[in-house]
Amino acid sequence: MKANLNIIPLSETTKFIVDNRGKTAPTEKSGIPLIATNCVNNSTLYPVYENLRYVSQDTYNNWFRAHPRPGDILLTLKGSQNGAACLVPDPVDFVIAQDMVALRVDESVIDRNYLFAALRSPDIQSQIKNLDVSGVIPHLKKTDFDKLIIPYPDRATQLSIGNYYFCLSKKIDLLSRQNKVLEAMAESLFRLWFVEATREGWTEKSLSGIARFLNGLACQKYPPENALERLPVLKIRELSSGISEASDWATNQVKPDYIVDAGDVIFAWSASLMVRIWDGERCVLNQHLFKVTSDEFPKWFYLLWCKHHLAEFISISSSHATTMGHIKRGDLDAAMVLVPTAKELEAMSKQMEPLLDKQIANAKQIKSLEKLRDTLLPKLMSGEVRVSF
Numbered sequence: 001m002k003a004n005l006n007i008i009p010l011s012e013t014t015k016f017i018v019d020n021r022g023k024t025a026p027t028e029k030s031g032i033p034l035i036a037t038n039c040v041n042n043s044t045l046y047p048v049y050e051n052l053r054y055v056s057q058d059t060y061n062n063w064f065r066a067h068p069r070p071g072d073i074l075l076t077l078k079g080s081q082n083g084a085a086c087l088v089p090d091p092v093d094f095v096i097a098q099d100m101v102a103l104r105v106d107e108s109v110i111d112r113n114y115l116f117a118a119l120r121s122p123d124i125q126s127q128i129k130n131l132d133v134s135g136v137i138p139h140l141k142k143t144d145f146d147k148l149i150i151p152y153p154d155r156a157t158q159l160s161i162g163n164y165y166f167c168l169s170k171k172i173d174l175l176s177r178q179n180k181v182l183e184a185m186a187e188s189l190f191r192l193w194f195v196e197a198t199r200e201g202w203t204e205k206s207l208s209g210i211a212r213f214l215n216g217l218a219c220q221k222y223p224p225e226n227a228l229e230r231l232p233v234l235k236i237r238e239l240s241s242g243i244s245e246a247s248d249w250a251t252n253q254v255k256p257d258y259i260v261d262a263g264d265v266i267f268a269w270s271a272s273l274m275v276r277i278w279d280g281e282r283c284v285l286n287q288h289l290f291k292v293t294s295d296e297f298p299k300w301f302y303l304l305w306c307k308h309h310l311a312e313f314i315s316i317s318s319s320h321a322t323t324m325g326h327i328k329r330g331d332l333d334a335a336m337v338l339v340p341t342a343k344e345l346e347a348m349s350k351q352m353e354p355l356l357d358k359q360i361a362n363a364k365q366i367k368s369l370e371k372l373r374d375t376l377l378p379k380l381m382s383g384e385v386r387v388s389f
Contacts, residue, residue: 008152010103010119011145013110018066018102019142025063025097027053032060036097037076037084042120043370045166045173046089047074055095068092068102073116076100078139083128085119101142111155113162118150120165121381151381161380164387168373175362175369182362186355190304193348194338203339207309208332210339211294211302213267216285217258219250229253234260234283236268242367243280250284258285262367263360265292265303270326273314275306277356279363288326300352301345309335 027034031054039047055063068074070090076082078099088102096102105112118124131144153161216234224230232238233248252259260266260283268274270288285291294302312335317325340348379385 006152007149008110009146010148010150013106013115013150014103014145015106016066016104017142018068018072018096018104019100020064020096020098022098025055025095026059028056028059030054031056033094034097035074035094035100037079037081037099040074040076040081040084040086040100042084042086042125044086044176045169046086047094053097060095064095068094068096069104071112072102072104073112073119074100074102075119075140077141082139083119083125085116087116099139110150110152111158111162113166114158115150115162117162117165117377118381120377122378123381124148124150153383157386160387164380165373165377168369172366172369172373175366179359179362179366182355182359186300186304186352186359187307189348189351190308193340194308199338199340199344201341205337205339206333207302207305207335207337208329210297210305210337211292213290213292213329213332214257214285215269216287216289216291217250217254219248219284219286222250222254222284224249224251225253231259232281232283233286234266234278234280234289235286236271236288238280238283239266239268239274239276239278239289240272243283252284254284257291259283260285260291262364265299265306266290267292267306269313270317273310273317273325273327275303275310277303277360277363279360279367281367297339298345298349298353300349300356303356305335305337 025034033049034053034055035047035049036053038051039049041048068088070088070092072088074086074088074096076084076099103115105115127148128140131140131147219233229252230249231252232243233250234243235248238244238247260278262279262281264278266276266278266285267290268276268288269290275292292302292306313327313331316327316331319325339345376385376387380387
């Protein structure tokens with residue numbers, strides 16, 4: 001297909017495609033990170049370094065036909081994240097696994113940031129989902145790139161949309177990185193005070209003794225009566241990925257304790273155990289999640305003690321011979337906490353609370369920027385809205 005003034009196939013926008021031969025590279029316990037499809041999503045600007053495998057220097061030198069460069073676009077070709085895209089950062093400290101490619105954009109044909117935004121737009125994502133793919137697991141082939149049709153406005157419009165999308169994504173990325181630093185600082189202080197140092201005059205309490213662990217509702221029993229008096233349901237899926245169109249709804253006429261607001265501490269005690277500060281919209285707490293609160297101790301204190309015991313809880317959950325691992329109330333009773341004197345706790349809070357408050361403020365700003373970016377993108381792509389950049 002030849003490009004015209006309105007559309008262009010994805011195949012005509014790239015000058016080089018990096019892959020790893022479509023085979024599983026031999027991996028090691030350490031070495032050069034291997035970025036797989038689970039590391040790429042349509043929310044973050046760059047790959048997420050989670051659940052990584054690694055390759056040796058010898059594999060790096062001899063296995064791969066080419067390596068990604070800064071500014072390439074990573075595109076997943078298979079699985080639940082099929083069609084997810086992110087940018088390759090500078091410097092590049094990884095190689096890519098099978099079932100994904102790195103697209104090297106032909107800048108003489110199309111603006112890179114614009115193509116990146118276009119690939120994430122609802123229109124292109126819908127095209128990807130609707131392609132005739134065979135097999136149980138959805139997947140793309142490089143030959144499908146002729147079928148993926150990209151809107152192709154004039155260069156000035158491309159630059160405006162691309163710069164707008166990139167700059168918002170960059171701001172989100174910077175705030176996310178700042179939060180990781182703040183979280184690391186808080187955890188370092190916690191280790192210094194409660195793990196590495198020995199104190200006199202401190203007492204021991206159970207984790208359940210310093211905070212209230214409220215289990216959520218069976219929200220299917222609380223359906224909304226109308227479209228006005230309802231809230232999305234917070235389940236483990238939403239705790240990981242946020243509220244989406246696939247989220248369930250419940251009436252907002254439940255006890256206030258079961259309403260979750262941004263800044264609340266949520267503990268998933270079943271299946272995928274995790275402790276998070278909720279950063280999304282107001283919602284209703286579902287079963288298998290604890291809302292953790294305390295009238296006596298500050299938020300940072302019970303949050304970090306929950307995180308401190310999380311590895312232990314995950315081990316307990318994994319040991320249960322059930323289809324869905326979990327912990328029990330008794331495990332919260334058995335997890336012990338060191339409680340400093342009131343004066344020391346107050347001094348600690350003066351250092352900890354600003355770190356946590358900044359994390360929460362950043363998380364709220366991230367959600368706001370993500371909503372703005374993702375709401376305006378389809379309007380920009382369709383020409384309904386224009387920006388000057």
